[in-house]
Amino acid sequence: MMSNMRDHLATINEILHLLSSDELSKAGEIAEKRLGMTSLTSHGAEHMAKFMPKGMQQAGTSMHKAASQFALVAEEGEVLLAYKALQEITNACVTCHAGYRIR
Numbered sequence: 001m002m003s004n005m006r007d008h009l010a011t012i013n014e015i016l017h018l019l020s021s022d023e024l025s026k027a028g029e030i031a032e033k034r035l036g037m038t039s040l041t042s043h044g045a046e047h048m049a050k051f052m053p054k055g056m057q058q059a060g061t062s063m064h065k066a067a068s069q070f071a072l073v074a075e076e077g078e079v080l081l082a083y084k085a086l087q088e089i090t091n092a093c094v095t096c097h098a099g100y101r102i103r
């Protein structure tokens with residue numbers, strides 16, 4: 001899970017880079033693949049979710065949904081709207097971190 005987390009942060013960093021280089025559809029693509037609903041199977045979310053309290057699962061789900069939503073918005077090409085949608089993703093990171101620890 002911690003290596004997932006490090007990849008999440010690296011992904012956010014890449015997305016910011018792509019947004020600032022006006023490469024919105026690429027930003028959307030990696031958001032979907034590495035954070036969005038598409039990433040769920042590739043990082044074994046179902047396997048890990050079993051060990052999480054309900055609220056934490058919900059925070060995880062809202063992050064994956066926000067990332068998929070971001071991908072759709074980015075595809076439309078409006079950079080300010082894309083930043084706004086990106087903030088919905090980081091919101092989910094912050095919410096979960098505020099409430100949960102591994103131990």
Ligand code: HEC
Nearest residue numbers: 002005006008009056059060063092093096100101102103
């Ligand atoms: C479902 C809950 C949840 C979500 C959503 C979440 N995290 Fe985490 N994250 C955690 C937990 C729990 C830890 C471990 C914290 C601890 O035990 O101190 C963690 C740790 C981390 C770490 C530290 C990794 C390390 O090697 O020490 C990073 C970086 C991180 N998260 C980034 C992110 C980013 C970026 C996002 C959003 C894109 C995100 N996380 C979303 C729960 C979450």
